[in-house]
Amino acid sequence: MEHCNVVFKPQGNVVSVPVGQTTREALYLAGLSYDFPCGGNGKCGKCRVQVSGGTSEPTAQEHHLLSEAELAEGVRLACHTRILKDTEVLLMEGVKKSNILTKSVTRALELVPVVSKRYVELPLPHLEDQRSDWQRLQDGLAEAFTDCQELTIQLSVLKGLSATLRGADFKVTALIQGQEVCGVEKHDTTSRLLGMAFDIGTTTIVGYLMDLHTGRELCHVSALNPQTKFGGDVISRTAYSNQKNGLEELHLTVIETLNRLIETAASRVEATPDDIYALSFAGNTCMHHLFLGLSPRHIALVPYVPVVSNALVLAPAAIDLVINPAGRAFVLPNVAGYVGGDTVAVVLATEMDRSDTMKLAIDIGTNGEMVLGTRDRLVSCSTAAGPAFEGAQISSGMRGADGAIDHIRFGETMELSVIGDVKPKGICGSGLIDLVAGLLELGIITKPGRILSADRVDNPKAAPFLDRLVTFENSPAFLLVDEQATAHGRPILLTQGDIRSLQAAKGAIAAGVRILCEKQGIALEEITEVILAGAFGNYMDPHNACVIGLIPKELDGRITMVGNAAGAGAKMALLSRDEFRRASDISKVVEYIELGAHKDFNTVFAYNTRF
Numbered sequence: 001m002e003h004c005n006v007v008f009k010p011q012g013n014v015v016s017v018p019v020g021q022t023t024r025e026a027l028y029l030a031g032l033s034y035d036f037p038c039g040g041n042g043k044c045g046k047c048r049v050q051v052s053g054g055t056s057e058p059t060a061q062e063h064h065l066l067s068e069a070e071l072a073e074g075v076r077l078a079c080h081t082r083i084l085k086d087t088e089v090l091l092m093e094g095v096k097k098s099n100i101l102t103k104s105v106t107r108a109l110e111l112v113p114v115v116s117k118r119y120v121e122l123p124l125p126h127l128e129d130q131r132s133d134w135q136r137l138q139d140g141l142a143e144a145f146t147d148c149q150e151l152t153i154q155l156s157v158l159k160g161l162s163a164t165l166r167g168a169d170f171k172v173t174a175l176i177q178g179q180e181v182c183g184v185e186k187h188d189t190t191s192r193l194l195g196m197a198f199d200i201g202t203t204t205i206v207g208y209l210m211d212l213h214t215g216r217e218l219c220h221v222s223a224l225n226p227q228t229k230f231g232g233d234v235i236s237r238t239a240y241s242n243q244k245n246g247l248e249e250l251h252l253t254v255i256e257t258l259n260r261l262i263e264t265a266a267s268r269v270e271a272t273p274d275d276i277y278a279l280s281f282a283g284n285t286c287m288h289h290l291f292l293g294l295s296p297r298h299i300a301l302v303p304y305v306p307v308v309s310n311a312l313v314l315a316p317a318a319i320d321l322v323i324n325p326a327g328r329a330f331v332l333p334n335v336a337g338y339v340g341g342d343t344v345a346v347v348l349a350t351e352m353d354r355s356d357t358m359k360l361a362i363d364i365g366t367n368g369e370m371v372l373g374t375r376d377r378l379v380s381c382s383t384a385a386g387p388a389f390e391g392a393q394i395s396s397g398m399r400g401a402d403g404a405i406d407h408i409r410f411g412e413t414m415e416l417s418v419i420g421d422v423k424p425k426g427i428c429g430s431g432l433i434d435l436v437a438g439l440l441e442l443g444i445i446t447k448p449g450r451i452l453s454a455d456r457v458d459n460p461k462a463a464p465f466l467d468r469l470v471t472f473e474n475s476p477a478f479l480l481v482d483e484q485a486t487a488h489g490r491p492i493l494l495t496q497g498d499i500r501s502l503q504a505a506k507g508a509i510a511a512g513v514r515i516l517c518e519k520q521g522i523a524l525e526e527i528t529e530v531i532l533a534g535a536f537g538n539y540m541d542p543h544n545a546c547v548i549g550l551i552p553k554e555l556d557g558r559i560t561m562v563g564n565a566a567g568a569g570a571k572m573a574l575l576s577r578d579e580f581r582r583a584s585d586i587s588k589v590v591e592y593i594e595l596g597a598h599k600d601f602n603t604v605f606a607y608n609t610r611f
């Protein structure tokens with residue numbers, strides 16, 4: 001097969017690809033992480049690159065999404081452009097470096113890690129004591145430790161036992177999980193016991209390296225979920241997993257990243273992956289399935305059934321994870337097809353399952369999951385609201401990465417803050433909320449969501465901004481940054497279409513909250529605290545979220561931001577067997593409500609799309 005070379009700029013990566021391969025596939029082969037928010041379907045126009053020739057002719061979608069001037073300059077969509085000859089490709093959007101949230105709630109807990117080490121010095125065998133090696137170890141552990149009665153052992157550990165005992169003068173350390181001896185090491189290694197907790201998000205993966213001896217966090221590492229190149233959300237990734245080899249690709253790509261993160265974290269504390277004996281994982285149900293190599297196919301089809309919801313304890317080799325082979329991977333349980341282990345981890349970290357007062361937890365990631373209740377009853381639901389807040393479906397939208405406008409204040413002038421102090425490239429979710437809230441308060445946007453023309457705005461405070469009202473594709477739009485001031489030379493706009501997308505997203509979340517209240521038989525005012533989890537929740541202005549009605553106005557002033565509570569829950573499940581067990585209890589008691597099947601959802605949703 002004929003090949004050609006692609007040079008990616010400004011990184012300088014060179015890759016040889018078969019003629020006819022898409023630029024997207026070439027990026028993947030070059031190991032570069034680029035954003036494909038619509039999964040490469042040619043709908044979002046966000047995967048722009050600039051090519052120097054040697055490519056296929058622009059497709060109909062490219063003509064639709066790119067201007068003639070852009071096409072003339074070689075601007076193309078990476079998902080649609082095929083490589084025909086040696087070429088150079090400039091990555092216009094930049095390889096992704098996002099702001100990833102790692103800070104989270106903490107609370108006191110008793111340190112009884114999911115795996116433990118026990119050191120014993122055993123009596124040597126002789127003619128009057130011919131107990132088997134395993135019996136000798138079993139007896140020694142039972143005598144020395146009250147929690148080591150009636151232990152079991154795997155054949156694989158037995159195979160090396162005789163040599164280990166004799167190689168260490170019968171002074172050994174047993175690695176124990178539950179009632180099972182998973183490994184035996186020579187001499188006293190009890191001080192070497194690390195674990196790593198992972199929050200596998202649709203967009204980002206965060207790993208926390210923990211000392212299981214002290215309960216201390218040693219460091220954290222993070223990466224974009226490499227599966228984003230196959231699609232920005234769970235629906236497009238599920239569709240990809242249904243293609244030939246798709247599931248395996250999705251699985252392997254995330255495992256590769258996890259192994260890389262494990263190695264990086266270990267090296268930061270001068271340890272090796274072999275020093276890590278336990279891993280815990282929290283993720284939404286689709287990420288959970290893809291990480292385990294299970295097909296999420298039926299999660300996407302009515303009646304949305306996952307393969308497994310229970311907590312799992314696995315040998316790391318079963319999922320190709322490289323840590324100490326005697327270690328174990330602890331996978332948090334799911335509630336339902338669209339409420340996963342990450343939500344269970346949020347409930348665990350914030351102790352909603354023990355609360356006397358009515359609390360509402362909202363985790364707005366790529367999906368929006370919510371849980372409402374007290375210790376007596378917890379109800380949950382999920383909405384596909386997130387993509388708008390992560391930049392998809394918004395014309396100038398982008399994730400919270402360098403170049404994203406993340407906050408906007410209106411006074412006599414308009415003040416913008418841009419992540420990374422660089423020229424702006426687009427607007428992320430928190431900026432979008434500030435912008436729309438500000439324009440609502442100025443009377444430039446109406447409650448039904450229309451952008452007014454300048455002559456119909458009667459609030460005098462709006463006067464300094466009226467010249468920003470422009471027309472874009474025959475509809476009104478608000479000019480946030482003109483083309484001279486942006487990094488890419490295109491204006492950053494808020495269009496009428498963007499407002500409709502935002503209304504749909506915020507309407508779905510607000511409708512979910514109201515339906516959960518109805519299930520609990522309570523009024524909104526009875527909610528004492530709104531717990532906002534996740535990166536987006538952490539960065540957005542809670543008051544402005546109430547102004548636009550993303551969170552019902554009645555709850556303004558009761559909002560607490562808890563950061564990456566899913567990651568905090570995963571850490572707790574690693575540090576305490578009881579907390580891991582409690583996660584299972586939570587997954588069984590949280591009721592799941594399928595919003596799409598609720599008789600009033602459409603009405604409540606339509607009502608809540610108004611500002």
Ligand code: FES
Pocket residue numbers: 035036037038039040041042043044045046047077078079080
């Ligand atoms: S247009 Fe290429 S990823 Fe959306």
